[in-house]
Amino acid sequence: MCYFDHQLWPCGWWKWGSFRGQCPKEYRTGETCGLKLIYNTYLEPQVCKHCEQIYKKQRRVAKMAEDVKRWRCEGNRRATVEKTEREMMELNLQINQLWTEHEIRRHAINY
Numbered sequence: 001m002c003y004f005d006h007q008l009w010p011c012g013w014w015k016w017g018s019f020r021g022q023c024p025k026e027y028r029t030g031e032t033c034g035l036k037l038i039y040n041t042y043l044e045p046q047v048c049k050h051c052e053q054i055y056k057k058q059r060r061v062a063k064m065a066e067d068v069k070r071w072r073c074e075g076n077r078r079a080t081v082e083k084t085e086r087e088m089m090e091l092n093l094q095i096n097q098l099w100t101e102h103e104i105r106r107h108a109i110n111y
C-alpha cells in the first residue's frame with residue numbers, strides 16, 4: 001500500500017494526485033505496490049472538467065431548442081430546423097456518454 005494525494009470534486013469526480021510515500025511492504029525505490037491509499041484529500045471548489053463540458057453542451061442544446069421553436073413559428077426554415085434537430089440529437093448522445101463516464105468514475109474504487 002502506498003500513499004497518494006487525492007483530489008475530490010463536489011460533483012463526485014476524483015483523481016489521484018502526487019505520490020506521498022511508500023508503505024513498508026514496498027522495497028523497490030521509486031516503485032509503488034499498486035494499492036493506493038489516500039494520504040490527503042484536497043477538495044476542489046468547482047465542478048470537474050467533465051461536468052463543465054456537459055453543462056456547455058446542455059446550454060448549446062437549450063439554445064438550439066429555443067431557435068427551433070422560433071423557426072417553427074416563423075414556418076419557413078424547415079431545412080435549418082431539421083439540421084439543428086440532428087445536431088441536438090448528436091449533442092444529447094455526447095452528453096449521455098460523458099455522463100456515463102462520469103458516473104463510472106464516481107463509483108470506481110480504484111482507477
Ligand SMILES: [Zn+2]
Pocket residue numbers: 009011012013047048049050051052102
Ligand atoms: Zn463532475
